[in-house]
Amino acid sequence: MTATLIDGKAFAAGLRARIATEVAALKARGITPGLAVVLVGADPASQVYVRSKGKQTLEVGMNSFEHRLPAETPEAELLALIERLNADPAVNGILVQLPLPGHMNEAAVINAIAPEKDVDGFHILNVGRLATGQKAMVPCTPLGCLMLLRDRLGSLSGKRAVVIGRSNIVGKPMAQLLLRDSATVTIAHSRTADLPALCREADILVAAVGRPLFVGGDWIRPGATVVDVGINRTDDGLVGDVDFEAARKVAGAITPVPGGVGPMTIACLLANTLTATARANGLPDPDGLTP
Numbered sequence: 001m002t003a004t005l006i007d008g009k010a011f012a013a014g015l016r017a018r019i020a021t022e023v024a025a026l027k028a029r030g031i032t033p034g035l036a037v038v039l040v041g042a043d044p045a046s047q048v049y050v051r052s053k054g055k056q057t058l059e060v061g062m063n064s065f066e067h068r069l070p071a072e073t074p075e076a077e078l079l080a081l082i083e084r085l086n087a088d089p090a091v092n093g094i095l096v097q098l099p100l101p102g103h104m105n106e107a108a109v110i111n112a113i114a115p116e117k118d119v120d121g122f123h124i125l126n127v128g129r130l131a132t133g134q135k136a137m138v139p140c141t142p143l144g145c146l147m148l149l150r151d152r153l154g155s156l157s158g159k160r161a162v163v164i165g166r167s168n169i170v171g172k173p174m175a176q177l178l179l180r181d182s183a184t185v186t187i188a189h190s191r192t193a194d195l196p197a198l199c200r201e202a203d204i205l206v207a208a209v210g211r212p213l214f215v216g217g218d219w220i221r222p223g224a225t226v227v228d229v230g231i232n233r234t235d236d237g238l239v240g241d242v243d244f245e246a247a248r249k250v251a252g253a254i255t256p257v258p259g260g261v262g263p264m265t266i267a268c269l270l271a272n273t274l275t276a277t278a279r280a281n282g283l284p285d286p287d288g289l290t291p
């Protein structure tokens with residue numbers, strides 16, 4: 001048996017088409033969603049992401065505002081820019097690309113973003129809202145994984161999910177979203193005892209550790225759904241956290257890298273921007289996007 005490929009690239013394209021339709025409807029009412037992306041410094045990978053975010057933002061009909069600041073920008077200057085974006089009615093979503101240069105306090109910067117414009121869902125208020133089941137902005141990568149899982153499995157209720165990785169941007173919010181869908185969730189990490197045996201219990205395995213080929217084929221329960229969040233640049237090109245060739249012989253379904261979770265992250269950023277725009281204008285949330 002060989003696993004079904006979960007085509008995140010195609011799913012993301014469909015999602016963007018749907019978002020474009022909703023943007024056109026808003027524009028007919030005189031509302032154009034706007035997304036501001038702030039990049040501090042010149043990290044080459046970050047530049048690639050920011051360019052592709054800007055391009056896709058325009059493709060769905062939204063306004064894109066890019067702000068590039070030198071790496072040595074004082075934190076106060078970045079905070080002043082965020083204040084201006086918070087106050088700008090043309091800006092519905094604000095994303096500050098991470099990681100920030102070492103002299104900046106990431107938490108302070110993120111928490112300066114108006115929570116209703118925090119389309120990354122990283123602001124402490126959105127983290128708390130997600131954890132307590134209130135309407136929030138939800139982090140894009142876990143949201144994209146959730147959409148792929150629901151599409152593949154339907155209900156996640158009662159499924160055993162193992163999330164490897166406990167970061168604030170992927171592991172923890174992923175666990176919250178799975179829990180909200182009534183999965184039984186375990187968060188595993190570098191100190192977890194007998195990680196392979198734990199993973200073999202999982203109907204849903206989400207790998208978000210940032211180590212190439214970390215998850216072996218023998219870690220996977222036959223028929224399991226495997227979501228690979230890893231984006232590791234190696235001499236062999238872009239590889240995930242899962243040994244894809246080994247895993248696909250065992251799993252029921254698996255996301256590839258590239259073409260899996262990555263494209264969903266950007267599509268969900270646009271989905272959150274659309275939702276933020278609807279909320280800012282007192283309109284109902286668009287269906288099936290930001291949960």
Ligand SMILES: Nc1nc(=O)c2c([nH]1)NC[C@@H]1CN(c3ccc(C(=O)N[C@@H](CCC(=O)O)C(=O)O)cc3)C=[N+]21
Nearest residue numbers: 049095096097098099120231258259260262263265266
């Ligand atoms: N505030 C903030 N929000 C983010 O969402 C954020 C961030 N900072 N910092 C960096 C990470 C990384 N990230 C990716 C987005 C798309 C792809 C993506 O589209 N990947 C393609 C391949 C792209 C390639 O070839 O490099 C794929 O997997 O198929 C990957 C990674 C968003 N991030």
